[in-house]
Amino acid sequence: MADALVSIQILPRTPNGESVIPYVDRAIEIIQASGVRYVVGPLETTMEGDFSELLEIVKAMNDEMIRLGAPSVLSQVKISYNPTDGASIDRLIAKYRT
Template sequence: MAEALVSVQILPKTKQGEDVIPYVDAAIDVIAQSGVKYEVHPLETTMEGELDELLHIISLMNKRMMELGSTNVISQVKILYQPSGITMAELTEKYR
């Protein structure tokens, strides 16, 4: 069972003020390629796994934004760390 849930919102600053959606799509692709369980929501994406791995994925997401031409990136991150185990399903089951 996962020990952490991490939600992240990536806000890249683009060189010419162009639409950020392709950048956000690329950031989500970094998550998808990692193989961790994740859910995309309107304002953030939540990942489930080991805390160190999830923080590393956020680092890779930021680096990808730079590769695409961002001049800087703001990453808003929320972390639920529960070493005894936690899943997205457990946390939201009463709402489904």
């Protein structure tokens, strides 16, 4: 059972002011490769899984931005942690689905 939801908006500062989209695409590839459940939204991506694992993914994403040449990275992260009852994307948005 997943115990956390972590949403992240990653904003690397690009070396020459180019678009951040290729960087963001690479960050999402890191999430995809991790195997955790995730939902890409227009302004952030939400992951569902083990709290510690999700934080490691956030770190890997930031590390990759630097490796790709970004001199710095701003990551806005939201965390919902519920080790007792678990955390679920579906449970949170079920009433909004038609």
